[in-house]
């Protein structure tokens with residue numbers, strides 16, 4: 370675990386952007402973290418800032434293996450296991466972490482492919498102690514504290530995530546993908562209907578490569594490699 374170097378920022382625009390701009394000079398397993406991210410980036414061009422009550426951090430990886438899709442699933446499982454210590458979570462494929470139908474964590478995995486070093490950045494934003502959310506996201510966002518009614522140490526949550534991440538990442542490097550079974554068990558979307566990549570469908574499962582398997586309206590099975598699933602009913606992410 371000593372291989373991780375933690376860089377704390379009082380305030381920073383985006384921990385992902387910081388690692389992206391400095392990856393050449395930083396060692397693998399550098400973690401940039403802050404409680405005040407001012408211009409954080411989410412998936413699908415969204416904004417993710419977090420704020421003082423929460424935590425935002427990014428891990429720099431330089432693996433020989435080039436499977437960013439699996440890395441981002443693995444990061445989701447690490448967060449889910451770490452938060453399970455406080456309250457049960459599930460995983461909304463690919464890697465949103467859900468408590469009682471609301472999102473508590475978002476993950477943005479990015480890759481830098483150059484001819485010298487390839488780098489991967491896994492950025493994680495966890496709502497830890499936030500008690501109020503703006504009205505536009507109130508019905509779909511939550512925090513750990515909102516569910517357990519006590520203050521949680523933000524840094525401890527991050528360190529727990531890293532413990533799980535370290536174990537899962539080693540398994541991944543050793544071609545042990547058995548953790549996908551653990552993701553399957555936590556599949557928030559199982560049997561739910563909704564829309565992904567403009568197609569109406571029902572979620573069947575997650576396959577051994579981490580793809581989402583859905584059934585379309587003609588009962589045909591489709592393997593989805595990336596995208597975001599919007600539920601048909603009340604919950605939209």
Ligand code: BTN
Nearest residue numbers: 383385409410411412475492494
């Ligand atoms: C999403 O759900 O859209 C993904 C959100 C990812 C946010 C994290 S916070 C730490 C890291 N730095 C960023 O700018 N984004 C990620």
